[in-house]
Amino acid sequence: MSDPTGRSPRLKGRSFAETRSAVLDLIRSEGAISRTDLARRSALTEKTISVVVKSLMESGVVIESGFAQSTGGKRPILLRLNDQQLYAVGISVHPVRCVLVVCGLDGTALARSEIRGGGTDEPVAVVKRISAALSRLLKRLGITKDSVIGVCVAMGGRRASHDRWQPETSFADAWEPYPADVELAKLTGLAVMRENDANCAALGEFWTTGNASQDFATLYMAHGIGCGFIINGSIYRGASGNAGEIGHVQADPQGPPCWCGRRGCLETVASPAAIADQIVRSPELARACGLTIETDFGDIYRRFGECVKSGVPEAMDVFEVAAGYLATAVVDLVITLDLDRVTLAGPGFAQLGEEYQRTIDRRLTESAFVRDVHPTSVRLAAGGVDASALGAASVVLHRELTPHHYAL
DSSP states (O other), X not given: OOOTTSOOOOOTTSOHHHHHHHHHHHHHHHSSEEHHHHHHHHTOOHHHHHHHHXXXXXXXXXXXXXXXXOSSSSOOEEEEEOTTTOEEEEEEEOSSEXXXXXXXXXXXXXXXXXEEOOTTSOHHHHHHHHHHHHHHHHHHHTOOGGGEEEXXXXXXXXXXXXTSOHHHHHHHHHHSSSOHHHHHHHHHOSOEEEEEHHHHHHHHHHHHHOOTTOOEEEEXXXXXXXXXXEETTEEOOOSSSOTTOGGGSBSOTTSOBOTTSOBSBHHHHHSHHHHHHHHHHOHHHHHHTTOOTTOOHHHHHHHHHHHHHHTOHHHHHHXXXXXXXXXXXXXXXXXXXXXXXXXXXXXXXXXXXXXXXXXXXXXHHHOHHHHHHOOOEEEEOTTGGGHHHHHHHHHHHHHHHOGGGOOO
């Protein structure tokens, strides 16, 4: 809610819905705040704050919680989000696994469930599995459908190469046109939306950190590579909704062909799918990683990570090249968008996140432009491998509770 100067924005002149949304965002970002401080921070009158807070409390979104320290008079009552009555659900769908999380209004995960991923199964069968898993999860928590304000399904975009990693290709081709949100809504009776997994991870960072003064990017790596941008508290989507396709930035002009029509896209030389493909095609790498004909993608990349951590030379060489390509792309991104923060999220960073972080940090330090303008922090996302599922729940919260800066 703060602008770069540290001042809170003036909310006067907004509609009641916008004012309500912005006040709720202040409560969210502060964790707990009094009515007096809300008025001071928002530049609204105490009467207006009283009306807005009454509306929020009547809807069950906000509750009173304890007292602030006295400044000489009566101790002010603190307000906070009610995370025990209304909930949001986030679901990430990947070939290897599907993760479901139930979050309170503050974005904190209350419970999670993991089921078999989509793999090569038909989407209709996978959505039925997800619906059954969600029903079991809500029943276990004693949560009724009336208490769920929405569900968001996080999925990758059209990022597979048609002549590279075949399981990813078939997965992407099957899911891209399939209306997973519509079909899941029919099965569950809940409001369901669909969002790109990188955007979900980025918004999850914004929602949970409560720092709206920074514009930042979240690099998301699962099978492929994507990027989500938060600009002024909103997801930046671009003219066609495809902003963040960093996987199609050219990394090596002499590299392998990509389905997009270019050669050497970042996705073809640095993504987990590209690394797995390289290992499968190289007898030396396959032996070093202990692969057999039955080893699936998840195990290939997991074993590769173990080999890198163990210092196996063949695996180290592959990692250094891939991480180098990735780091160069991040530096270009930081310079282009003048970012002060980049987060790394997704299962692709689960094992080697710290190694990727060090490589990117080193490249940023080597850039005189970045070094002399301002420091840029690179960190692992708080959600870890569940970042997109947690972020998907945050997309619901962002849309339903703080629509004043929700961008479609």
